[in-house]
Amino acid sequence: MARPSLSTVAELLKPITWFPPMWAFSCGVVASAQSFSANWTLIVLGLVLTGPLVCASSQAVNDWFDRHVDAINEPNRPIPSGRMPGRWGLYIAILWTVLSLVWAWGLGTWGFWACALGLALAWAYSAPPFRLKLNGWWGNSACALSYEGLAWVTGGAVMLGGALPAGESLLLALLYSAGAHGIMTLNDFKAIEGDKQMGVRSLPVQLGPTGAAKAACIIMLVPQFVVVGMLLQWGQPWHAAGVLALVLAQLPLMLAFVRQPIEKALMLSAFGVPLYVSGMMVSAWALHFLHRVTL
Numbered sequence: 001m002a003r004p005s006l007s008t009v010a011e012l013l014k015p016i017t018w019f020p021p022m023w024a025f026s027c028g029v030v031a032s033a034q035s036f037s038a039n040w041t042l043i044v045l046g047l048v049l050t051g052p053l054v055c056a057s058s059q060a061v062n063d064w065f066d067r068h069v070d071a072i073n074e075p076n077r078p079i080p081s082g083r084m085p086g087r088w089g090l091y092i093a094i095l096w097t098v099l100s101l102v103w104a105w106g107l108g109t110w111g112f113w114a115c116a117l118g119l120a121l122a123w124a125y126s127a128p129p130f131r132l133k134l135n136g137w138w139g140n141s142a143c144a145l146s147y148e149g150l151a152w153v154t155g156g157a158v159m160l161g162g163a164l165p166a167g168e169s170l171l172l173a174l175l176y177s178a179g180a181h182g183i184m185t186l187n188d189f190k191a192i193e194g195d196k197q198m199g200v201r202s203l204p205v206q207l208g209p210t211g212a213a214k215a216a217c218i219i220m221l222v223p224q225f226v227v228v229g230m231l232l233q234w235g236q237p238w239h240a241a242g243v244l245a246l247v248l249a250q251l252p253l254m255l256a257f258v259r260q261p262i263e264k265a266l267m268l269s270a271f272g273v274p275l276y277v278s279g280m281m282v283s284a285w286a287l288h289f290l291h292r293v294t295l
């Protein structure tokens with residue numbers, strides 16, 4: 001049986017998608033206010049788990065179960081292009097899932113179960129019978145909660161020896177997860193026609209491009225404004241001002257996007273999302289200082 005090349009396997013695992021959950025994990029680590037140097041092995045184990053293992057598994061699972069949709073939308077991807085022959089895509093998805101679970105064992109009980117939950121959501125997102133991605137509300141929620149919330153909370157819990165992170169950290173993880181629902185929608189503007197043909201009810205399909213663009217922006221903005229308010233409430237005005245500045249910088253990009261959703265979705269992803277995720281780290285540092293002082 002023909003085998004895929006190593007570069008094709010790497011393409012299937014899509015390293016470019018690993019950054020968001022690794023960043024969210026790092027935010028949880030920072031917000032925990034624990035020493036980085038004393039916990040560096042856990043930090044490295046967690047970063048490898050979130051990006052190159054669990055996120056990579058989710059991409060392989062997704063490409064396998066989306067191979068018919070991708071034949072229309074993304075024919076050059078490894079599976080529809082034939083560069084990943086036969087059932088290799090599925091075998092790699094299963095192998096990476098098992099590898100992730102084995103690796104997660106090194107992060108203790110919390111790390112293992114968080115990994116199991118992330119993998120369960122990854123399979124439920126793409127594979128039947130759930131195939132959550134068929135409905136944009138469910139699919140985006142699964143992605144947003146796991147990419148941001150689960151990764152953030154796990155970063156904190158691992159640093160705290162398996163204890164639940166502080167309420168403030170949990171709240172920020174939840175708020176940034178809610179906002180990430182909007183970010184996930186940005187990804188769906190590139191495939192509206194193929195999604196319609198294959199019965200994938202993404203938000204642009206359900207609400208139309210303009211409706212989905214407005215919804216995505218509101219969903220991204222509201223939690224960030226709440227974060228600004230919470231940081232003020234917690235006595236962190238400089239961090240609040242930093243997050244506010246990052247939110248305001250997103251507004252002109254969002255206005256352009258709402259006017260021309262299909263043309264500007266990629267622009268908002270490229271320039272607006274980095275501002276959003278920078279705000280995550282600013283707020284995580286706010287908690288770092290808050291808890292460092294009060295501990």
Ligand SMILES: C/C(=C\COP(=O)(O)OP(=O)(O)O)CCC[C@H](C)CCC[C@H](C)CCCC(C)C
Nearest residue numbers: 021055058062115118121122125142143146154
């Ligand atoms: C495959 C995923 C999104 C892309 O899907 P889509 O088909 O819409 O887009 P493309 O056509 O462009 O491919 C992501 C699915 C993510 C999943 C629900 C869960 C991932 C888990 C996280 C990586 C969290 C890890 C947490 C950690 C602590 C173990």
